[in-house]
Amino acid sequence: MGWETWIIATLSRTLAYGTPLLLGTLGEIYAERSGVLNLGIEGMMIMGAYSAFAVAYTTGNPWLGILVAAVVGGGFSLIHAFASITLKANQVVSGLALTMLGLGLAGVLGRGWEGRPLFAAIPKITVPLLSDIPVLGPILFKGQNLIVYLTILLVPVLWIVLYRTRAGITIRAVGESPATADSLGISVSRVRYLCVAFGGVLAGIAGGYLSVAYRPAWTEGMTGGMGWIVIALTIFAFWNPVNGLLGAYLFAALYHLSFRLQPWVAPELLKAMPYAFAILVLVFVSRGTLQKRMGAPAALTLPYTRGEE
Amino acid sequence: MRSPRWLEIERRPLPSGRTIFLVSVAAILGALVVAGLFFAAYGVSPVRAYAEIFQGALGSWLGLTETVRRAIPLLLCGIGLSIAFRALFWNIGAEGQLLMGAIGAAGVALFSGLPGPLLIPAMFVAGFLAGALWALIPAALKAKLGLNDVITTLMMNYIAIYVVEWLIHGPWKGPTMRGFAYTDRFPPAAQLPTIAGTRIHWPTLLVGLLAAVLVFLLIARTKRGFEIRVVGENPHAARYAGINQVRTILFAMLISGGLAGIAGMGEVAGIHLRLLSPTQISMGYGYTAIIVAWLARRNPLAVILTAAFFGIIMAGGDVIKVTLRLPFQLINVFNGLILFFLIGSEILMHYRIRLRRR
């Protein structure tokens, strides 16, 4: 393969593989911004993958599959929301339990669906004219699908919402200083529920994308730990949607390059990078002012009760 | 918690040992019932299913030994977690510490050139040290920089997984069969003896049982244990009493990681006899151990019981796969359900809930 062909192919695949990572990260950013750590993403993703596949296979409508995946992911996350916000249980344990439950459930339900080919997959799109632009054209506009584009569009929208709208100010306040938000009449619980559910919906769609668009098939455990990468990416993105885009695509690129870069760097070690980077990021922002500027939402993982001052 | 109008919720000052026990049992039963629904959905009577599981796990020699074999790493990791949790350190990284222990042991087995009789003791030490070191990193990060223990230990798990992957695909690669990558088989002197005809590597089991007693005594009877308990129960009082929190947390995590490392050593030196892919070394032992330790209320002696219980569950998973033709993944569902029921039961434990009389 000539260099140009190779770059195009790699970047094109990066775009495709980065999409579910990005979706999951965007959702988790919102959940964590409101103060709730959701370790159950892996479970929600795989449930989304299964539901989308099952629905698409049975009804022949992949978009319906995605919709169901969104609902399933959101519904699942509400269990975590209920445990963490209303029952004020330990968010770590609740999230882990959700992942176990999700992985198990998807494995149980998905048995027997393996190996079935999905003809009703999300169609690949080739945009006329734009796909003829040299280099960029084939990468961006050939063989991708609608979800990829919608996800990219989602990034600026979510950025604007988080940093420029009242809703975003509210979310950030709830995650940093719930007591302040509460004293101004904001319902901390409601904001957190909504954010966690939003994260669940996006995680479900991300999973659905995997089974219905990226590689139309169902395999047990097909998310392959993507949910955990999302947790790392959220930190790596400093809880900012735009950085999330960069992080997700960067990781997806590394993932695809890992085989090519084999003579120089072992592919497995490349795959370990996002996790190591996440730790480095945390160390970096642990210093005082940086913590405030870019660090984790101050109330992350802490349940809130009024009157405890 | 603010109670809704029709419910009266008052805080119970101190749940008695009896309450704790009853509530835990209720949690398990609740999970069993809901899991039973799944059995029913597959057309298998839950009663029959559970009968088969317990019969399979305990009723036959093979089943019994498989139960014990599964329980060994759960025991070791569970004991380690009980001491970490006591110091209020959320060690989600037992999985990674286990894998590092496996690496340490494998390294000694394959490359150290030690004479025969020294190999196994050296592997125990290497496993302990590797796991301990892996645990000390996030412990130091929390103690010195205040980094969140959950996230750092979680990340370390995945780094460990990829280190194993790298070794078996790269520098330590042995024969490749059918697409799986392994290291060479360990020399016979580096293989743990097993009870004849079973897969129970009894030296590790003994170490585990001994550890349960020793760690229990450590926590209950020594100065260090006292410090760990104070730090975990009330960090302010620990500071006031002049207890060095950094050293205490590091000490607790050293033991926690070391024990998980021994578990890893046991798996590669006793069961697989080589270093292989991470998901084959540990089927989530490090995560299941969290439930094991929690259910045992962080008491190392009780961990013996809860580890055995989850050993039954895991062995049972094999049973349902073969005998009942149900998916092994039901075990994960069961584990997840137990955790949720435990969370819910915590509420019952600390609050007395009554219907408000008019």
Add this chain to the structure above:
Amino acid sequence: MSPGYLSLLAIAEEGVTGHPGQRSRLLDTRPQDVIELRGIVKRFPGVVANDGIDLSIRRGEIHCLLGENGAGKTTLMRILYGLYQPDEGEIRLFGKPVTFPSPRAALDHRIGMVHQHFRLVPTLSVEENVVLGLKEGRGPFPRFRQTRKKLRALAEAYGLPVDPQARVWQLAVGEQQRVEILKALYREADLLIMDEPTSVLTPQEVDALFETLRTLVDDGLTIVFITHKLDEVMKVSDRVTVLRRGKVVATLNTSETDKPTLARLMVGREVVFRLEKRPHEEGVPLLEVDDVHAVNDRGLPALRGVSFTVRSGEVLGVAGVSGNGQAELAEVLTGLRRATRGRIALDGSDLTNRSARAAADAGIAHVPAERITMGTVPNMSIQENLILKSYRHRPFSHGILLDERAAARHAAQAVADFRIAAPSVDTKTKLLSGGNIQRLVLARELSGEPRLVVAAHPTYGLDVGATEQVREILLAQRDRGAGILLISEDLEEILSLSDRLIVLFQGQVMGTLDAETAQVEEVGLMMAGSRKEAPGA
């Protein structure tokens, strides 16, 4: 009428805020009293914080609420602010009865509060903090341009300059307070409640604040100002209400009273019940504190050059309203906080900035103010709590093992000696009453025959019997030859137990007095800011 007000009026007429039915303040035709509190009672377990409070605040005045901690001022304000509900009594706003079931309700009624510990989100900008919770603007986007305009007008009108786009964490404390005030003004507050606002300000900032308050009042705002500083009361208020132990002691026009009178009202009756004490024998200097400086948790100076001496066999009382450096002093002396400057010596040997363990080993006992959250481990047994500090030494441990039998013996003895009422020594500490917890702490701290006892608020929240016992125990230590540093807000306690006393105000020693001859009024004045040398205004 200030020039800024005209621009404010102009913006109001533009209807930017979108508040329906907004009126300018000058055209108010509402009754004279903004707030009237009738018979407010608020009880907490073990204490009546507000005991039948009658209070009325007139429109357009600056009204100070004066009192020590525990007098009930914070509770009262939290009721007004919707954080607590009164058990009895009524609140009237402009003559109409109202209730405030939540802080939001108070806000909706145009009551704004400036808290002592600011309610701001540090990572958001000033303007974001101001509009937080407000529904103004078209669609989802807040209209920052209008917000900035209004903020600028408010800032100009009332002398509250602040950069609307700065992040709150970047602002100095004084500026942050301005944001708190602006938040309330932005919401058209009629009544502004300020809780100890000057505690974090420099003298210049205090003057600027008072300027602002006067301007606000000129424009029709009403201000309630909680404080314990007499200087401020005299400087800025129109009327002052003195609270003591949950009751209103007096409401006076500021122009008709003076500092000594207020001091007397604030701290209590002239006659003080003095305990039977053995005559004080002049001992040797035990603890020498020399020019100690320290910083509190928020980074602000808490101790600013404190010097004093404690002799063996004497009780040195530290009087003063909470928050003036007492907590930090106790922590510095017991190795829990760094002294940034100065020297501490016990029996001649330097103990400055040594660890808590070193302080304990040197013979300094610490009876902390927070006996439950700091002084004990609630989930551990009495026996274990008793060896919380001594577990390292024999006979409680040999090598690495604890000696449980020795600990049990010690516990049994302590329970008997100190009359700790509990089912057994294995009972968990969190089940004990406050008095018994304190007995446990004392038993532990005093068992090693300490040289110095740092006792912070030792009888706070205890019943009469326990209080008496604690005081007897402390005096017994004094008779034994130990030195006692008694930190307390209860002036009566200080005067009756101490041999000598110092008064802390804003991290400095206002003066040293002999307890026998000290006058309550004099001490009260010092607690409220006057130095010993200069006579009060």
